Amino acid sequence: MQSGKKGHRRWTWWRCNILNMNAAGLELRLSSQQLCGWRSKDSVVMQSWVEDTLACPRDGVSLSLKGDVLKCPEGHEYPLILGVPVMLIDEAPPTHGAIRETLNQVTGELGYPEIGDPQETRQFVQDMLGATCGHMYQHVKSLQDYPIPRFPLSPEFAGATLIDIGSNWGRWSFSAARKGFRVVAVDPSLRSALAGKEIARQIGLPVSFIVGDARFLPFKSRTFDVAFSYSVLQHFSKSDAQLAIDEASRVLRPDRTILVQMANGRGLRQLFNRLRQQVKADTNPFRVRYWTIRELNAVFEQIGKTSISADGYLSLNAQISDIDILPRRYGFLIRFSEALKGVAARRPILTEFADSLWVMSRKRAQDGTPGSPPET
Ligand SMILES: [Zn+2]
Secondary structure, three states: OEEOOOOHHHOEEOOOOHHHHHHOOOOOOOOOOOOOOEEOOOOEOOOHHHHHHEOOOOOOOOOEEEOOEEEOOOOOEEEEEOOEEEOOOOOOOOOOHHHHHHHHHHHOOOOEEOOOOHHHHHHHHHHHHHHHOOHHHHHOOOOOOOOOOOOOOOOOOOOOEEEEEOOOOOHHHHHHHHHOOEEEEEEOOHHHHHHHHHHHHHHOOOEEEEEOEOOEOOEOOOOEEEEEEOOOHHHOOHHHHHHHHHHHHHHEEEEEEEEEEEEEOOOHHHHHHHHHHHHOOOOOOOOOOOEOHHHHHHHHOOOEEEEEEEEEOOOOOOOHHHHHHOOHHHHHHHHHHHHHHHHHHHOHHHHHHOOEEEEEEEEOOOOOOOOOOOOO
């Protein structure tokens, strides 16, 4: 569903502090992690710590807000659309059709996607699950709630920040926020970011959504305590994946963790999928790309000490937390995958045959010494 620019101007820039806001007698619904930021009449859309981290994705310099546009001193401009900064660049070949769609929405060739009510946002999420979470999710039952998986990491300290690269509607961003991270969700789709912002409002989790490109992250260097990405870089060409990994490392603070899910070219199901890709001569630019564990180690060891473990078997990748929304026939496969993961933790040889892999690196400390070993 499309809508025009109606409502665009009601978003304003607020710089303030909680004491002043309270003194002014304004109603605030702020959690302990939320401060004033870009704000609509009914919800905080950007936390102030996020504003301070933004930088021009073209040259990395700081931005200032003039009206509804973020500007850099070099003249690059990025609009706020319904409160969400759109920080894409149009110079590079897109990794996904969402980039062109969003750019056309910004220039007015397409209307802005409308923020829906809970029923509409759940339908959007259901559609996105089928499109992005592997073959089992094409058969998701009608959603009654938002399926948010268990996040695999815990914050190392209070206030740890996390960037979710390629967040879509925020499935893993909300998962991380529930674990206590302060989360920024980045995705090239304005439609997904606006849906995520609406879901954040509905479920009361302080996740900030930014429209951006994984290869040109609109953040200052050494900003985040965790860089996370799930079911995204596995779809990039290897050269684009390398750019995105370099960017994730750039925005990560030294001695901090990057955790990325990738597809294993030797995974049990992926052997079949690779054959099918070749038979069909699949040229979909967002098709799954397959890596060997050796290739992944070579790339991620450039960041720091790296460990690779099994994320799942037989899909990319069904979560045990989603068993209730998937057809019963998949329950056995998901439990079997969980059991194999348990064995693989003790018998690493089994990781060789996992379909979905976790790659975790600890970025080297600033002086070039190795970082701490990644937690496993
Ligand atoms: Zn600039």
